[in-house]
Amino acid sequence: MKKHRRIILAHGSGGKLSHDLIKEVFLKHFANPTLNKLDDAAVVSLSSIAHRLLQGEEASDKVRFAFTTDSYVVSPLFFPGGDIGKLSVCGTVNDLSMMGAKPLFLSASFIIEEGFQISELERILSSMRKAAEEAKVTIIAGDTKVVDKGSADGMFISTTGVGFIPGGVEISGSNARPGDKVIVSGTIGDHGIAILSQREGLRFSIRLRSDCAPLNELVEDMLEASKEIHCLRDPTRGGIASALNEIATKSNVGIRIYEEAIPIHDAVRAACEMLGLDPFHLANEGKLVAIVGHSDAEKILEKMRGNRYGVDAAVIGEVVEEHKGRVVLKTIFGASRLLDMLVGDLLPRIC
Amino acid sequence: MKYIDEFRNPDLAKALVERIHRLSKKPIRLMEFCGGHTHAILRYGIRNLLPPTIEMLSGPGCPVCVTSNADLDKAIAFAEKEGIILATFGDMMKVPGSYKSLADAKAEGADVRIVYSTMDALEIAKRNKRKSVVFLGIGFETTAPTIAASMLDAAEEGIENFYVLAFLKLTPQVTRALLDLGEVKLDGIIGPGHVSTVIGSRAWESIPKDYHIPCVICGFEPLDILQGIEMLVAQTEGGEAKVEIAYRRSVRPEGNKRALDIMYRVFEICPANWRGIGVVPGSGLKIRDEYAIFDAEKAFAVDPGPTREHKGCICGEILRGVKTPLDCKLFRKVCDPENPIGPCMVSSEGACSAYYNWQATP
Amino acid sequence: MCLAIPFLIKSLEGQIAEVEIGGLRRKVSLVLTPEAKVGDYVLVHTGYAIGVLNEEEAAETLRLLEEIASSDDQ
Secondary structure, rough: OOOOOOOOOHHHOOOOOHHHHHHHHHHHHHHHHHHHHHOOOOOOHHHHHHHHHHHOHHHHHHHHEEEEEEOOOOOOOHHHEEHHHHHHHHHHHHHHHOOEEEEEEEEEEEEEEEEOOOHHHHHHHHHHHHHHHHHEEEEEEEEEEEEEOOOOOOEEEEEEEEEEEEOOOOOOOOOOOOOOOEEOOOOOOHHHHHHHHOOOOOOOOOOOOOOOOOOHHHHHHHHHHOOOOEEOOOOOHHHHHHHHHHHHHHHHHHEEEEHHOOOOOHHHHHHHHEEEEEHOOOOOOOOEEEEOOOHHHHHHHHHHOOOOOOOOEEEEEEEOOOOOEEEEEEOOOOOOEOOOOOOOOOOOOOO | OOOOOOHOHHHHHHHHHHHHHHHOOOOOOEEEHHHHHHHHHHOHHHHHHOOOOOEEEEEEEEEHHEEOOHHHHHHHHHHHOEEEEOOOOOOOOOOOOOOHHHHHHHOOOOOOEEOHHHHHHHHHHHHHHOOOOEEEEEEEEOOOOHHHHHHHHHHHHHHHHHEEEEEEEEEHHHHHHHHHHOOOOOOOOEHHHHHHHHHHHHHOOHOOOOOOOOOOOOOOOOOHHHHHHHHHHHHOOOOOOOOEEEEEOOOOOOOOOOHHHHHHEEEEEEEEOOOEEEEEEEEEEEEOOHHHHEHHHHHOOOOOOOOOOOOOHHHHHOOOOOOHHOOOOOOOOOOOOOOOOHHHOOOOOOOOOHHHHHHHOO | OOEEEOOOOOEEOOOOEHHHEEEEEEEEOOOOOOOOOOOOEEEEEEOOEEOOOOOHHHHOOOOOHHHHHHHHOE
16 A cells, blocks of 8 residues: 555545555554454354353343444544543443443444544554453444545544343443432543643643543442442533433432532642633543442442542442432532533633 | 632631621621622522521622623624634623524634633634634623733734724622612622722722622632621621721732723723613723724624514513512523523523522422 | 632743642733732732732631631630
8 A cells, every 4th residue: 555644535435545544554453353354244143252251140031232332522632641542442331331231342433534644543543452452342343434624623433332231230320219329430520621621722731631441340340349239320521410410310319419528639620710610510531420229338439449440439429319300419518509410511711 | 729728618617607697687688799709609508508687689790691682792793704703701602692692603603712811812813814803801800901911912912813892891880880770778798809809999988988888898719708798797787887808818908000000001981781780881991092903893893783682581680689580480491501591591600590500409 | 700719820931920729730921910929829810810819818817717716616
């Protein structure tokens, strides 16, 4: 292949150039037996996997798979702590993990803007490979399209994931019950602020990295500690406020959290003060909120703190009978205020 | 964080709250002039801590809320003009004008950019020489000197594609206008701490003098606000009326002379149009003739179309302290943070947004 | 209104100061507070320092509040 340094429209047209791009760039980073076949669809034997993972339980009707898809349009593409590639793998792995599923396979679709540097594409693919390796998932299907300059903000990635849910695991946003405890796996707002610090017009420097990370092992650890895990949510866009509101609505319960219990980096606090932002609405890409049975909360917390992505885990509140469908924050002064979902965009204020 | 954490000490807050409960016998109505105080009071749940004798009312000190539809429409018309980049603080993006908001205009293709500082708008101008950057100058005396300083920089660096659309307003004057309307009886005013860092506490002396209403200038941390409320209660119980400072680490009687000099070098006093109040003489700032080259209104002609007010929206009366959001027929039913009808719901320090967020709490 | 927060001046170059709070750094203009020096805390609004914080007054205020807290503790 003539050594191209940038993506041109022909790379997306399905012809020789597309084929060369896949073989020489994508497969360089994503090689595995299934993907290498480059058939129109990947073929995997799920029953053998299910059998192995079920470990002796009755198969067939207990076999449940989790399936999810998401698109990633983050800008800038590269930020402290990660890039769009890492985000696209971790985000989908995490969505599967939030159902208690063991992530197995991913597909990745790329929409690339004409003129995109292939060296940067390789950086992103390498990043995806590393994240997939850590999460122990295989990328078995993919697609690439190229669009005119100006149509894609550099690159958009869409990933779809399949995972297997072990027997006895029933995790859903509708399972929260009064008396349950609310746990967060670590500091909030890191990703949101890391991204904001790169935005034009905000110009501040911060030794803060995005917390982008795959959480499947953390969830596995938690499930080992207890089966009383009722809900799991990764609080991405909209922050923990939005994630908890979704649970409160779906489960028709109230949720009460305590401001002083919430783990947050000084740098995130400072940035929120400066920009007039609410840390509860900031995105997190390597955190989860868990609603767990109160008797097992301590056990689960201890297990979480033993995992590298849960060292700062903390109980931040409880599920209550009152104010069904709403989340209430008890301030450091003991007064209460409503914590609503994020409405519209997070806009920095001066007033 | 120094100067922040110490002033959020819950034990000291508790002691202040207890003292307020003990001192407060007469029912009093206090107005927090400044939207930033409305926001802080909400954030810390301060309303819930006060005794029932104290009623808190929000004032017109939210520059977003008091910008008239006519002025906002003008800004949107600038944004929609070919060859113009409209730079604005984030606060203004979602406020609905007569026809749309700046966010709507952006979605329709207008080049609207959010900035944190006027300096950033200047940078955009330097990087986009073939376009004109119009900076939407909304704010009070805290913000006006910063805009003036940027304009002086622009003049010194010879930047020719930078303009300011000035809708700046002055606070003691509108407070007087509000009190002159005589619609609402106030027993005390929580004065704006950052405005007063610039203009000085002396700028408020005419309020106790002419209206016999105590005025305590407060900072924005919970201890500042609680201390200020305690001082107002003490004054009202004792029948006093004077200006006091509950933000001594930042506010001085004379203010920041340098900032005021710079502000008045670039701007001069003029009448201003306040939503809900109308035109108040001597309450606005406009660009002086010497700096006319930066005046967006002199450089470009725009036609925003006829101004329309939203039927049923009572933001104006809420800003005057005459009604509360609970009196509004649209509140919560039609108007909420996702579909705001008026600015008081959009602004995170607007009264309606504050009520929406705490009123529902059990 | 008028979000302004206290930053510590770490270094100065002409009228531009490098300031810091909680690990967050940025550059701000001291054109409105030319008397500010390294080690001072300044109140920053939209990228400009609008006032220098007075350490003694802050300490005095806290002392007053602590007095209220302990005297009312009966």
